[in-house]
Amino acid sequence: MPGQPIPYRQWGVDLDANALQQMENACRLPVSVAAALMPDAHVGYGLPIGGVLATDNAVIPYAVGVDIACRVKLTVLDLPLDSLHRRETDLIRAIEAETRFGIGVEFKHRRTHPVMDEDWSVSPVTQRFRDKAAAQLGTSGSGNHFVEFGEFTVENKELGLEPGKYLALLSHSGSRGTGAQVCDHYSRLARAKHKDLPKELSYLAWLDLDSADGQEYWAAMELMGQYASANHYLIHKHIARHLGAGVLLDIENHHNFAWKERHGGRDLIVHRKGATPAGAGVLGVIPGSMASPTFVARGKGNAASLNSASHGAGRVMSRHKAKESFNWKMVQPYLDERGVKLISAGLDEVPMVYKNIEEVMAAQTDLVEPLAKFFPRLVKMAPAGERAED
Numbered sequence: 001m002p003g004q005p006i007p008y009r010q011w012g013v014d015l016d017a018n019a020l021q022q023m024e025n026a027c028r029l030p031v032s033v034a035a036a037l038m039p040d041a042h043v044g045y046g047l048p049i050g051g052v053l054a055t056d057n058a059v060i061p062y063a064v065g066v067d068i069a070c071r072v073k074l075t076v077l078d079l080p081l082d083s084l085h086r087r088e089t090d091l092i093r094a095i096e097a098e099t100r101f102g103i104g105v106e107f108k109h110r111r112t113h114p115v116m117d118e119d120w121s122v123s124p125v126t127q128r129f130r131d132k133a134a135a136q137l138g139t140s141g142s143g144n145h146f147v148e149f150g151e152f153t154v155e156n157k158e159l160g161l162e163p164g165k166y167l168a169l170l171s172h173s174g175s176r177g178t179g180a181q182v183c184d185h186y187s188r189l190a191r192a193k194h195k196d197l198p199k200e201l202s203y204l205a206w207l208d209l210d211s212a213d214g215q216e217y218w219a220a221m222e223l224m225g226q227y228a229s230a231n232h233y234l235i236h237k238h239i240a241r242h243l244g245a246g247v248l249l250d251i252e253n254h255h256n257f258a259w260k261e262r263h264g265g266r267d268l269i270v271h272r273k274g275a276t277p278a279g280a281g282v283l284g285v286i287p288g289s290m291a292s293p294t295f296v297a298r299g300k301g302n303a304a305s306l307n308s309a310s311h312g313a314g315r316v317m318s319r320h321k322a323k324e325s326f327n328w329k330m331v332q333p334y335l336d337e338r339g340v341k342l343i344s345a346g347l348d349e350v351p352m353v354y355k356n357i358e359e360v361m362a363a364q365t366d367l368v369e370p371l372a373k374f375f376p377r378l379v380k381m382a383p384a385g386e387r388a389e390d
Contacts (some may be wrong), residue, residue, distance in 0.1 A: 012039025040314025046203030049274035070174035073252035122219035138234035142382035143195030319348035345380035
């Protein structure tokens with residue numbers, strides 16, 4: 001049964017009280033060993049978004065998240081920066097031709113990738129949804145998932161590029177419908193094994209990694225990590241090919257995942273739900289919003305954060321409240337002022353629903369070192385009316 005909460009470190013101020021309560025709940029689990037909360041924290045299922053939790057030989061499906069291995073990838077292309085204006089129509093056409101947005105979307109002519117040759121029988125869920133996964137390869141989903149072109153500003157040579165401004169492509173999406181099915185199946189199994197957990201902790205039910213279910217979930221999660229990576233690879237590959245562009249730099253990272261790591265002299269399972277790996281020297285991509293910068297940052301390996309940092313700016317209001325609070329007549333001047341052309345999105349993703357990314361980055365200077373910035377210019381998200389799947 002749950003006991004006294006273990007201590008955890010928090011970054012950022014004025015964090016949502018419900019997110020703090022969720023974090024404290026997670027720290028009461030008998031398998032919890034260490035924890036941290038990032039400055040973009042907000043409420044999620046079970047573990048809050050921005051929550052980092054290390055456990056002893058146990059994996060918590062909802063501490064990984066619904067969209068397993070949600071990922072961010074940035075590619076610097078060798079096209080002139082003025083292509084953002086001179087070839088705007090071509091760039092928009094490339095996004096719309098080479099990926100798909102929305103729940104359940106598929107490619108009529110399927111993409112191919114070696115990930116589909118992996119062993120999809122590691123779990124009955126991945127085996128059952130293998131064909132669905134094949135049909136959704138290279139798609140982007142809904143919610144806060146995006147594909148966008150923008151201006152990438154480099155101020156030193158630490159990324160292997162000459163200082164200057166470049167055209168770059170940025171994407172954010174995960175393991176699509178198959179990942180969600182994996183989460184749903186194994187979280188139900190975990191809750192069934194821990195019916196004695198109080199209601200507020202039910203979504204934090206865990207699977208022992210020594211159990212058959214725990215090993216199955218872990219194998220399925222790892223496969224979803226490969227699958228999410230393949231999705232981004234295909235999006236970037238086909239868009240670059242569509243435009244006849246070469247690649248100068250690729251940077252990417254998962255969040256919504258669990259890793260086997262060693263901390264404090266112990267082998268632990270580290271869940272990063274909406275948190276970016278930030279080990280010493282590790283590069284990560286931390287987005288803001290459709291009208292604020294994304295940071296490429298280098299991890300400092302802070303042990304107190306379990307080598308983690310925020311995964312973005314973090315929401316300040318629910319999707320429902322956003323739709324009640326804003327309309328496009330209010331938002332469009334804001335986008336125009338910042339040089340952003342919105343191809344499509346829902347009101348629940350407008351810039352005002354996110355924290356100030358500059359303040360979030362300022363709250364984690366001991367976790368990461370910013371190396372470069374990406375400024376969105378052409379932004380594509382799922383059209384309004386799509387149910388979020390993040």
